[in-house]
Amino acid sequence: MEISGAEIVVRCLAEEGVEFIFGYPGGAVLEIYDAIFKQNKVKHVLVRHEQGAVHAADGYSRSSQKIGVALVTSGPGATNAITGIATAYMDSIPMVILSGQVPTPAIGLDAFQEVDMVGITRPCVKHNILVKDVKDLASAIKKAFYIATTGRPGPVVVDIPKDVTIAKTEFHYPASVQMRSYNPPSKGHPGQIKKAVNLMLEAKRPMVYVGGGAVLANASEQVTELVRMLGFPCTNTLMGLGAYPGTDPLFVGMLGMHGTYEANLSMHYCDVLIAIGARFDDRVVSVPQQFLSSPKKIIHIDIDPSSIAKRVKVDIPIVGNVREVLDEMLSLLKQSKERPDATALASWWKQIDEWRAPNSLYYQPSDELIKPQYVIQKLYELTGGEAFVTSDVGQHQMWAAQYYKFAKPRRWINSGGLGTMGFGLPAAMGVQLANPDADVVCVTGEASIQMCIQELSTCKQYHVPVKIVNLNNRYLGMVRQWQEFFYGNRYSESYMDALPDFVKLAESYGHVGMRIEQPADVEGALREALKLKERLVFMDFITDQTENVFPMVQNGKGLNQMDLPPHMRNLQQGTVAKERDYGNLS
C-alpha cells in the first residue's frame, strides 16, 4: 500500500523506537503534523521556540542512551534551530533534526519561508540530506539515524520539501545501512594498544585525562576499572564529568581553565598522559608548547582521527571506540603480571596530595551573603551526587562543574563546546522526559535563563517538574569577572538592570517560585523544592555579586600558571610551581 511522505516520516520514527519528538509546526511541515495527529506511537512535545526543541532533544540524548529528535518548519523554524544544532555538533551529541522545506519546484525561487537549510547547517552537522524524492525518504531517515549514532556521534539534518511529504510511495524501512564512504572505526590497533599498555606500566608520574568521548562511548565502567587497577590519578574534562566518580580519592577534580590546582599541575607535570576521549581543546590546554614544556609521553584514544594531533602531538595514537580499546587494555593488563613502579607512584601521589592540601576550591563562607558555591555544595549534599544537573553558560556553570561531585556519567548536561546560554532549561526538559522519576536540576544565572525562559510554558504543558537553581548576581558574571581581571573593572554592559521578579514570573507560568536572600535559608529552600516532586520550582538565589571563579588559567598561560583563590595567593608566587624539581620525583 502506498502511503504519504508524511506518514513515512512518522513510521520511520516509530521504527527507530523514537518516544518523543520536540518540535514546532509551520506551513512546510503541516503534512507531518497531520500524520503525527493520526498515530499514538510517537509523542510530540510542543516547545515555545525552535531553539528549545533542539536543546530539549539534545538533553534527552545526553541523559539517556536514546536519540533525541527535533522537528521544525522551513525558513525561520529552521534558522531558529541552528544554535541548538551547533551546540550538539560541538559536543558530538547524536540527534536527528527534521526540517520542513518549501516544495521542490519552489526551491531557489526565494519562496515564502525558504532558506537553504542544507547550506546553512553544513558546517555544524555531522551530515545533512535534502530529500527530493519520496522514494528516497525512508532510506534517508535510516541513514540519518545510522550516521548520527555511529562513529563520533553528531547531529544529522534531514530537510524534507513539502511536496515530498504529500507524495505517496510504498513504505519499506531498510533493516540496515551499508555505505561505502562511511565505515566508522571500532577496535583499536592491537599493536598500538600493546605499546600503550607498556608505556603505562613504565610511567613514574602517570595521569589519566578523561573527556566527553568516554561518556558518549559508555566507557565509564572501563575507565574506572583501569584507573583503580593501576592506581593512577584521574581528571575529567568539563564534558567528561561523571565518567570517573567525582568523590573517588583517585579523582583530582576537573582540569583546565577552571580546573583544580592539583588536576592542572598533575596534568602539566606528568610523564605519561593517557587521554581518553578528550581533545586537548583550548580551555584545557591553552598553549600546546607551554603544555609540552614539561616533557611527557602521550597516549591518545579517540574515535575521530582528526581529533588526534590536532592541537597537541601525541606519541601513541589509538583510533577506535574508547570502550572497546579500554576493554582490550584491561584484558592485557589482567594477563600481565607487571604493575607500575609502586615507589614512584607513591612519591607522585605524595606530590599530588601536597597540591591537593590547600583545597583550591575553598571559598570564604559568609553569614550575610549567599555564596553561589555554597548553593551548589548544598544541592550536591541533598541529592547525593545522583541528580541530573543541566547548566547554562558562565560562572554558575563552572561552579556547578566544580562543586557538584558527579557520581555517574550522563548526569552533567552542559554546552561545553559551543558555550550556549539558554541551553539549561530546555535541556532539562529533555532530561526529565527521558528520566521521569529522577531529580533534574537546572543550574543557571539570571542572564542565561532569560535566553530560553519561554520554555517554562512547555514545562507546564507537559508537567515537567525540573528544579531551577538561579544564581542571581545581577551580572553577566563571567563577563564581569573578565572585565575585573583584564579590563580595569570597566563593567561594560555586564550589569543586568530591570530584571523581572522571577518568583512572580514562575508563578505566572503556573509554577512555584521562591526567592532566597539569606545563607541560612539556602538548605531549607532546596529541601522544600526537591520535595515538590510534581512541580517545577524556580529558586531565585540572590548571591554575592563579587564572587569569582578560581582557580583560573588565563588565555595564553600554562596549566602551571594559575590565578589562585585568595587563600592560596602566596603559593602562586612560585613556592610550589617553581622551586620544586618535578623532574626527579622518582
Added chain:
Amino acid sequence: MRHILSILVENEAGALSRVVGLFSARGYNIDSLTVSTTEDPTLSRMTIVTNGSDDIIEQITKQLNKLIEVVKLIDLNESDHIERELMLIKVRATGKDRDEMKRMSDIFRGRIIDVTEKTYTIELTGTSQKLDAFIEAVDRAVILETVRTGASGIGRGERILKI
C-alpha cells in the same frame, strides 16, 4: 609545501560544496580545484592543490576523510605522480608578435587552435609550473586572456586510486 590531493567523492549534489566549505571554514588554502565524474558515474574525482605544513596537510586529509561523501583520498605527493594542467591563452598576434607567438607556442609544444587576423588562441598542457613559465616567457602586453583548468594528477606506475 605544495600538495596535490586526489579525492573520490560520491557523485551527489552538495558534495563539492562540503569539500570547499571545509577548506574555507578551517582556513585551509585551495590553490586550484578540478572536479569531474569518473568512468563510474556514481563517483566524482577531485584534484585539489593546496599548501601547508605537514601538520596542516595531515589535518586536511583527516578532515576530508571525515566527510560522509568522501569515499577515498590520496596525497599524490606521497610518491611519484604525474600532473597536468590545461591552459587556453589568447594573445595578440600582429606585426612581429605574430611570428614570435607561433615560435613560443612551438617551443612549449602548444597548439594554436584559433586564429584571427589579430589574435592566436594557444592550447598548452603541462605541469602548472610549465604554464607559469610560458606566461613568464611571453611579453605581458601581448596576453589578452588566459584560462586554466587547475592541475589534475595521477599516480605514476601501478599505483591507483580506486574503490
